[in-house]
Amino acid sequence: MFFTISKLFSFAISPILWIGILIILALFIKKSSFKKGVLIFAVGLLFVFTNPYIFYRVSSWWEDYNQDVNAVQHYDGIIVLGGGVAGYNQQEEEINFExxxxxxxxxxxxxxxxxxxxxxxxxxxxxxxxxxxxVVQCYLKKVDIPEDSTLVEWNSLNTHENAVETSKLLESAGIMNGNFLLVTSGYHIKRSMDCFKKEGISVTPFSTDFMYQFGSSDFSGIFHPSTVYLEKWKTILKEWVGYTVYRFVGYV
Incomplete structure (x- = not known):
């Protein structure tokens, strides 16, 4: 149920949807002053959610974790969260990482x-x-990661379950009290860290594929809007809602 609801939220949390609804609403409003106000609001949202500079400022604040691989210390384990496999061809055993x-x-x-x-x-x-x-378990063998050094689970459907199922793996391996490096996307690191800590797992963050790299740190970017950021904002907004819900239900 939680998984289904989260997918419905994913559809609803879309700047494109909000802007579209406002424009359609304006078409049916007869009072000119109210119509004008709705259209101005729609244009304002479009400006905010297509602006590289605003996106950069917000995403760089949210993804405030960065590390150099050479600066990473030694850990009992590296925990990496799923989400990177875009598809799998069972017949040809090909993995799509696009x-x-x-x-x-x-x-x-x-x-x-x-x-x-x-x-x-x-x-x-x-x-x-x-x-x-x-799929990843098979891939790890192909890239010469020793099987006796890997622990893999595929029962989790969300970040909370990632933490719960991982704790079971660590318990069964007798390393629950170890120190671990948690690897996931920058936009996802805050919720992931809090979920794993909630389950009693000692983790240090290591973020990847930062979203802020797609924005412009130069103030001049404010004058160069792009619709590319509409979808990127959806990812961040979804994460904010997800984090809020997790806090409400006690997952973090």
Whole structure:
């Protein structure tokens, strides 16, 4: 139920949808002053949500975690969250990583091969027939990650379940009291950190695929709007709502 509701929210939390509704609403409003006010509000939202500079300022504040791989200390394990597998061809056994979130997995593999951790831990399922964890488990073998150093689960459907299912893996491996590096997307790191800490797991953040890199830090960007940011804002807004809901239900 929680998973279904979150998907419905994902559809509703869209600046494009809000702006479209306002414009359509204005078409049916007869009172000119009210119509003008609604249209001005719609244009205002369009300006905010298509502005590179505003997006950069907000996303860089929200994703305020950054690390150099060379500065990372040694950990008992690297925990990487799912979301990077865009598709899987079962017949040809081909994995589609055409998804910015796949950077989570690639960066975690890089860190592990640099000797930054003893264990490689992946957490991520899906609502479909093919579970992401199963796909990643096969991929890890292909890239020469030792099977006896990996822990993988594919039952989780959201960030809260990532933390819960990972805690079970750590308990079964006898390393629950260890220190772990948590790898996930920049926009997702705050909620992830709080969820894992709630389950009693000691984690240090390592963010990937930052969204703020797509914005403009130069103030001149305020005069160069782009519709590209409408979808990027949707990701951040969804995360804010998700974090608020998690706090309300006690997941963080």
């Amino acid at each position: 998804n910015s979130s796949s950077d989570r997995l690639f960066k975690a593999i890089e860190l592990f091969k640099m000797g930054k951790a003893d264990r490689f831990i992946f957490s991520g399922g899906s609502s479909g027939e093919v579970k992401e964890g199963e």
